[in-house]
Amino acid sequence: MIYETIVTTAARDGRPHIAPMGVRFEDGLVILAPFRPSTTLDNIVATRAAVINFTTDVRVFAGCVTGYSRDWPTRAAARVNSVLLEDSLAHTELELETFRDDPQRPVLRMRSVHGETHAPFTGFNRAQAAVVEGAILVSRLFMLPAEKVDHEVAYLQIAIDKTAGEHERIAWDWIMAAIARHRSGAAR
Template structure:
C-alpha cells in the first residue's frame, strides 16, 4: 500500500527541499524509494534524515510537479537534521536505518523517531484527491498518450467542479497549464519528439517522488 505524502529534506548547508513522494510502511519502518537523480536521495544520504509531512494542501503536490510553485515555507525539525513544512496537519521525523543501493532506484529504510500533530484532519475531499491524481498524470506527460491524459483529466474535472475550494482550483489550474505547456514544448521539439520530464520528475510510473 502506497501513501502520497510530501517529503522534506535539507542539504548539508541547510537548504530545504520539498518533494511529493509515495511512501510505504514495512515492519515498523517507512520505506522511501526515490529514483536517481534526486535531491531528496542526495540529502538523505548526506544528513541521514527526512521528514514525512501529511497535508491536505494539494497546492504543494501540484506546485512541485509543475514547477509553478516550489518555495514552500519550512521550519527546522524537532529531532532530526532536516526541515518540515511550516503548514501541515502532522509530520513524522525519520532517521536512515539502512539503504539498499541501486543504480536506478535505491530503497531507504527509515525509522520514525518523532511525530507531531498540528491540526485536525477534517475529512476526505474529492477535489483534493483529483489534484493528486492530476499531479500523477502531469508527472507522466512524457510517456502517456495525449488522448489518455485528456480523458482522465476530463473525468477528474468533475470532482473539481463539484467539490473544490479556492486552494484546489488554484492547484488544478497549475496542472492544466502544465499540460498545455508540455504540448507547446513538444510541438517545438525537432521531429515532434516528446521532451523528457525535468528534475526529480520520474519517467517511471508515477513521479520519482510520487508513486
C-alpha cells in the first residue's frame, strides 16, 4: 500500500526541500523510491535523513507539484538533520538504513527514529482526495494523453464542487492552471 505524504529534507547547508511523495511501510521500515532527478534523493544521500509529514492541507501537495507555492513554513526536526512542516498533523523522522541505486528510481529504506502527533486527524473530505489525485495527474502530464487527463479531471471536479472548502478550491485552481499551462507549452 502506498500512502501519500509530504517528505521534507534539508540540504547540507540546511536549505529545506518539500515534496509530495508516496511512501510504503515494509518490515518496520519506510520505503521511498523517488524518480531521478530528485532533490529529495540528493538531500537524503547527503544527510542520511528525511521526515514524512502527514497533513490534510492539500495546498501543500498542489502547490509543490504546480510550482504555485513551494515555501511552506518548516522547523528543525528533533532527532535528524532535516526539517518538518510547521502545520503537519503528525510527522515521523527517518534515518537512511539502506540505499539501492538505480538509474531511474533508487530505493531508500529508512528507519523511523522519532515521531510526534501535533493535532488530531478529523478525516478527509472528498475534495481533499480529489486534489491529491489532481496533483498526481499534474506530476504525470508529460506522459498521459490529454483525453485521460480530461476524463479524470471531470470526475474529480464532482468532488470539488460538492465538498471543497477554501483551501481545496485554491489547490484545485492551481491544478487547473498547471494543466492549462502545460497544454499551452508555457513554462512556470
